[in-house]
Amino acid sequence: MSAVYEKVKGVLVDKFGVEESEVSLEASFDDLDLDSLDLVEFALAAEEELGVRISDEEAEQLETLADTVKLLEEKGAQA
């Protein structure tokens, strides 16, 4: 598991109240009961915690946490 994934997991558990046991790379935002506004908030939190900016267009394309981690790593996220 990458450091970025661990960071994403931490944000989801701490800020969005997601159960740690539900978080996996395959999980989608839908699976985690996160709605469209949560996704906007997640992008904001990622920017604050990881220093990379996810645009709205990019955020809309994200389905699973694997997609999310990949995008964050491509953008040079430092966990």
Add this chain to the structure above:
Amino acid sequence: MTSVLKGLGVAVPSRVVTNDDLAATLDTSDEWVRTRTGIAERRIAEPGVATADLAVEAGAEALKRAEVDVGAVVVATCTADRTIPGIGPEVASRLGLGTIPALDVNAACAGFVYALSVASGLIASGVADGVLVAGAETMSRVTDFSDRSTAVLFGDGAGAVVLARGEPGEPGEVGPYDLGSDGEGADLLEVPGGGSRRPLDAAALAEGAQYLKMDGREVYRQAVRRMVASSEAVLAKAGLAAADVDRLVGHQANARILEAVADRLGIGEERRFLNVARYGNTSAASIPLALADADLVAGERVLLTAFGAGMSWGSTLLRWPDLPVT
């Protein structure tokens, strides 16, 4: 010398429109609107009622309670009765204030905080010893009720306060201020038609250019970031920390935006105030409407922060005076 808050009055239309009422003609639901926005219902002005009518009603209440000699009127609005003139002069005349200076401030949802700062400036510059500051909107007049992304968000209403010359440390002291804007985001939240760039010709009307359009996600993101930074800036200016704030009364646009702002400032649930459920987003009227509902206690330090179209934002601090509220 500083400015202090002396009176508060509010006015809302009597007609209540619930989420279920809107869901009768829109593809939405009460549950969807509540979970995304925190809004349960809003007030909508009857046909023929204009923004100045609401401002006058709220202003009369504020004046009655203030017992201060008012020498200027500032109305925060982005939904004035007409394109020209602003409603400030009409509000002043209808309140029997005579031929005093009066103007509108259009900073959309941040308008009330901007207007307070303008009033403080009028007091500091010696133009007036007391200023009536109203935030008044009829957002329903620019709302496209067939657009489910915006129709559920807005409502009509007005609130007004009187600011008067006072001494630092006096109950009701308002300030300092932090204000800002970013015109690069002008098209993120706009009514494109009806101005000089896009007159309302037949083509513009057919397109719905007279209605408000919003890029909700980007506005949400910027709203959180700007209100947090502005709140921190105004606290720093005052030499205070978020821990010194007794109540956060933010612009009531969306419960989740305010929760996100308060979380980042470290202001806990018990120090936040929300009444967006009752009125929706009433733009410049939302802060005085919230002040009237917040059950504030004399001496409490209140942080006001707002963000809206422009993009425009602003924050200030207020030491709540012993003020009767309706």
